[in-house]
Amino acid sequence: MNTTKTLPYQYILKQLPRATALVDKNLIFLDASDSWFTLFESNRNQGADIYDFYQGHQHASKATIKKILATDELKVIRHKRTKNKEEQWFESSFTPWFDEQENLIGTIIQTMEISNFMEQELELDRVNTLLKTQSEVAKVGSWEYNIADEQLSWCKETRKIHGVDPDYQPALAEAINFYKRGYSRNRISMLFHKALEDGTPFHDKLIIMTQSGEERWVTAGGKAIKKGGKIIKLFGTFQDINDQVLAEEKIKESSQLLNTLIDNLPINVFIKDKDSRKILVNKAECDYLGTTPEELIGKTDFELYDKDIAQISRDEDLEVMRSQEPMLARETISVRKDGKATNFLTSKIPLLDINGKPNGLIGMSMDITNLKQKEDELRNLINVTAIQNKKLINFAHIVSHNLRSHTANFSMLLDFLVREKEELEKERILKMLSHASDNLLDTLENLNEVVDISTNVNLEKKSLNLLENITKVQQNLSAFLEENKVEFDISIPKNLNVMSVPAYLESILLNVVTNAVKYRSPDRKPLVELKAQRQDKQVVFSISDNGMGIDLERYGGKIFGMYKTFHTNKDARGLGLYIIKNQIEAMGGNITVNSEVNKGTTFNVYFNEEGQ
Amino acid sequence: MKKVNSIFIIDDDPITVFGIKKMLKTITTCRDITAFENGKLALEGIQNRLTEDVEVPEVIFLDINMPIMDGWEFLEELVSLNIKKRMIINVITSSIDPKDYRKWNEFRLRCIHYLNFKNKPLYKIEETDLSRINLAS
Numbered sequence: 235m236n237t238t239k240t241l242p243y244q245y246i247l248k249q250l251p252r253a254t255a256l257v258d259k260n261l262i263f264l265d266a267s268d269s270w271f272t273l274f275e276s277n278r279n280q281g282a283d284i285y286d287f288y289q290g291h292q293h294a295s296k297a298t299i300k301k302i303l304a305t306d307e308l309k310v311i312r313h314k315r316t317k318n319k320e321e322q323w324f325e326s327s328f329t330p331w332f333d334e335q336e337n338l339i340g341t342i343i344q345t346m347e348i349s350n351f352m353e354q355e356l357e358l359d360r361v362n363t364l365l366k367t368q369s370e371v372a373k374v375g376s377w378e379y380n381i382a383d384e385q386l387s388w389c390k391e392t393r394k395i396h397g398v399d400p401d402y403q404p405a406l407a408e409a410i411n412f413y414k415r416g417y418s419r420n421r422i423s424m425l426f427h428k429a430l431e432d433g434t435p436f437h438d439k440l441i442i443m444t445q446s447g448e449e450r451w452v453t454a455g456g457k458a459i460k461k462g463g464k465i466i467k468l469f470g471t472f473q474d475i476n477d478q479v480l481a482e483e484k485i486k487e488s489s490q491l492l493n494t495l496i497d498n499l500p501i502n503v504f505i506k507d508k509d510s511r512k513i514l515v516n517k518a519e520c521d522y523l524g525t526t527p528e529e530l531i532g533k534t535d536f537e538l539y540d541k542d543i544a545q546i547s548r549d550e551d552l553e554v555m556r557s558q559e560p561m562l563a564r565e566t567i568s569v570r571k572d573g574k575a576t577n578f579l580t581s582k583i584p585l586l587d588i589n590g591k592p593n594g595l596i597g598m599s600m601d602i603t604n605l606k607q608k609e610d611e612l613r614n615l616i617n618v619t620a621i622q623n624k625k626l627i628n629f630a631h632i633v634s635h636n637l638r639s640h641t642a643n644f645s646m647l648l649d650f651l652v653r654e655k656e657e658l659e660k661e662r663i664l665k666m667l668s669h670a671s672d673n674l675l676d677t678l679e680n681l682n683e684v685v686d687i688s689t690n691v692n693l694e695k696k697s698l699n700l701l702e703n704i705t706k707v708q709q710n711l712s713a714f715l716e717e718n719k720v721e722f723d724i725s726i727p728k729n730l731n732v733m734s735v736p737a738y739l740e741s742i743l744l745n746v747v748t749n750a751v752k753y754r755s756p757d758r759k760p761l762v763e764l765k766a767q768r769q770d771k772q773v774v775f776s777i778s779d780n781g782m783g784i785d786l787e788r789y790g791g792k793i794f795g796m797y798k799t800f801h802t803n804k805d806a807r808g809l810g811l812y813i814i815k816n817q818i819e820a821m822g823g824n825i826t827v828n829s830e831v832n833k834g835t836t837f838n839v840y841f842n843e844e845g846q
Numbered sequence: 847m848k849k850v851n852s853i854f855i856i857d858d859d860p861i862t863v864f865g866i867k868k869m870l871k872t873i874t875t876c877r878d879i880t881a882f883e884n885g886k887l888a889l890e891g892i893q894n895r896l897t898e899d900v901e902v903p904e905v906i907f908l909d910i911n912m913p914i915m916d917g918w919e920f921l922e923e924l925v926s927l928n929i930k931k932r933m934i935i936n937v938i939t940s941s942i943d944p945k946d947y948r949k950w951n952e953f954r955l956r957c958i959h960y961l962n963f964k965n966k967p968l969y970k971i972e973e974t975d976l977s978r979i980n981l982a983s
Contacts, residue, residue, distance in 0.1 A: 631941065631943045635942075635943070638940040638941075639859065639940035642968075643859070643861045646865045646968060647861065649967075
């Protein structure tokens, strides 16, 4: 022990910057550097036990130290102590201590704090674990290519994506051959060599064929790592994006499908935002408005349609969005700015945002203009048919009634005749029979006249001068008119022509003039006013008299009926007005009547001038 | 022979009037048979009888299709006259229009008079056309 005091190393030892302690062969603590004492927070206290220093350190128990000191090999241990709740890590190295003769004389212990280092190591561990997890979760693998030894290495995930064994080591050529022949393989070769050559980084979507021969979309990325301006490595990522690409393709496909569908639907489709601005229109809608989607997007109905129409549409939009109830198959009319009206069958369905609040609508309109026209035509046709049918039934009843009444008379009279014994009475019955026969003939003639009109619908109409024809009728009736001292007041333009079948015009004029005189008032001199004027596509001819008039409230519905007479006039057959009404209607015209009892009657005849 | 006080024949067809008159002769001794050319004249006839306090006809033969006032219009007016005495009204028509039959039925249910419906031709007038047994009495 006293020799140590003389040893020159003592002072050097004291100053050593690294905490160092000497222990002799008998495991007795000899001395230590100042830094040792500082590190172990102890005072220089000769003869202290080496184990005392390690008191409070984990992983450095007396037994452990003893065991290490007993060997003559280099040993390193890590130990820690907790100070103020903070962990401090240390590393102690135990080095065998020899004298000049290489005799083992003890152990040199050197200790340093490695807390920072340990922290870093832990952090590295954590980062590595994180990276690994990340790469597994994101299916992102990595690869590295070392230029010097032409070694390519894949990480676990990269191998997994390729579908190879976990210990598979690819050569560069093999790795490239995993890419699908053609574009993908050519592309990766090019990119890889470019990166090798001048360090151009790459990132591309390509297809590989996995070990099992399955096609798989990946993104391969690469980047050069330089050292001293020279490329020494390529490092890159490798990601399995097959599911995404397939999903994207599917989305693209369905969106394409949807677009094609919407665009080619033969109905107008549009989507509006909550201010009724169009945010989507299909082709049919564009075609209808004669413009392009770009022109329509962002516009409201007020910019596209008539104001009133646009307001109706806007009100519908608001109602649909307010009630959140779809408006289905409503018949609407759109009038474009150019004035063209179109009938639509329109549906509007509210569009809700993620919070369930309405923020727009989908609209669909089907052009039913043609349908509507057809419907109108059909309705007209049905009306015409119904009227004609009614006329026919009416006519059939007239025919059956009239013929039946004559035949009934025949059979009744014949029955009398057969039973009659008296010659004088027989003669009387025979007279009656011949009278009945005459009546039947008359009736048949009348019916024939009516049938003629109804069947000759296509009789040729001619442009006839109205005034000339009136004059002609006046001449034909001259005796009758003179006898009744009829006064005429005619205001008809000389050049006014009407479209009519010549025989019908004569019949019409003859009938109305005769009627005007026939039903004159016994108290007044007959005055007949004739007027005519052109109105749009027709000529209105009016004939007014100052005769006895007719109670229209009572007879109005029957005045033009067959065999309807309303005055006790011997000449009344109840046929004239029925026939001229049929004639006028057969020519596409119309006849109306106004009358006041004991004042007079006016007939208005409307000649249809269309197709002139 | 059935005894009838007064009969009206309302028809514009003289042959039918002749026939009815002839047939009546074989079944009744009625002396008061009057024919009218249309409903209006017949109505005036009835109104005259009412004002002169003469008995209204017991039996009426009524045609439907007539000028000026037809059979239905006549019936309408007759009902509105509110005659208390029940008359037998034989509606006679050559019409086969089912509307006429429906109208007849409507009137039959509406008025107090006995209404018969007869289609032409007529060959015989039955006693039931001239009288009605009053079950209540």
